[in-house]
Amino acid sequence: GQNIDQPTEMTATExxxxxxxxxxxxxxxxxxxxxxxxxxxxPTFLSYNVLDGLxxxxxxxxxxxxxxxxxxxxxxxxxxxxxxSYLCAVKGGFKTIFGAGTRLFVKx
Amino acid sequence: xxxxTQTPKFRVLKTGQSMTLLCAQDMNHEYMYWYRxxxxxxxxxxxxxxxxxxxxxxxxxxxxxxxxxKKQNFLLGLESAAPSQTSVYFCASSQGGSxxxxxxxxxxxxxxx
Numbered sequence: 001g002q003n004i005d006q007p008t009e010m011t012a013t014e015x016x017x018x019x020x021x022x023x024x025x026x027x028x029x030x031x032x033x034x035x036x037x038x039x040x041x042x043p044t045f046l047s048y049n050v051l052d053g054l055x056x057x058x059x060x061x062x063x064x065x066x067x068x069x070x071x072x073x074x075x076x077x078x079x080x081x082x083x084x085s086y087l088c089a090v091k092g093g094f095k096t097i098f099g100a101g102t103r104l105f106v107k108x
Numbered sequence: 109x110x111x112x113t114q115t116p117k118f119r120v121l122k123t124g125q126s127m128t129l130l131c132a133q134d135m136n137h138e139y140m141y142w143y144r145x146x147x148x149x150x151x152x153x154x155x156x157x158x159x160x161x162x163x164x165x166x167x168x169x170x171x172x173x174x175x176x177x178k179k180q181n182f183l184l185g186l187e188s189a190a191p192s193q194t195s196v197y198f199c200a201s202s203q204g205g206s207x208x209x210x211x212x213x214x215x216x217x218x219x220x221x
Contacts (some may be wrong), residue, residue, distance in 0.1 A: 043212050
């Protein structure tokens with residue numbers, strides 16, 4: 001079967017660092033996405049990992065270990081506007097399977 | 109560029125009614141997708157298309173039909189709406205090939221009574 005697991009909710013403080021984990025079991029793997037979705041809005045692209053290792057893009061970094069079926073999204077210097085849901089998604093063939101998302105609350 | 113647009117933004121249907129959701133993209137993307145998003149369940153793929161004139165089933169296709177007569181448009185039809193189809197529907201498109209990133213429309217909120 002296909003399964004993507006990520007925590008339902010996390011809370012962090014403004015200015016801090018937070019790591020959102022994602023584990024997956026899928027029948028195919030072409031790459032792993034992270035999307036950000038603010039309440040009532042569409043998902044927007046954050047990162048795409050194909051190979052193992054860390055990809056850094058400004059305050060956001062994403063890590064992938066294909067052998068462990070594991071990824072994480074690292075958010076540094078948290079800002080209030082980072083309060084959103086973060087969706088982990090695995091691309092296999094033509095299809096992308098999404099996790100249920102992690103709702104991040106950033107408090108002052 | 110408008111990106112991906114969806115029509116309508118919100119709709120209320122009675123059980124048994126039919127409707128069509130329209131998705132349009134102006135990025136010349138080959139691939140288009142329809143998802144539904146329900147609380148606690150994430151995005152689930154309904155149908156997708158890898159090019160004009162092609163369609164394929166996703167995870168949850170029952171009760172829905174699609175058509176891709178023009179490259180820029182992808183229509184999602186509900187022939188006989190049911191309360192279980194109350195959801196937020198997102199359309200997305202991607203360039204295809206090695207360009208995997210999906211660009212999402214703003215969503216359509218559908219309530220079936």
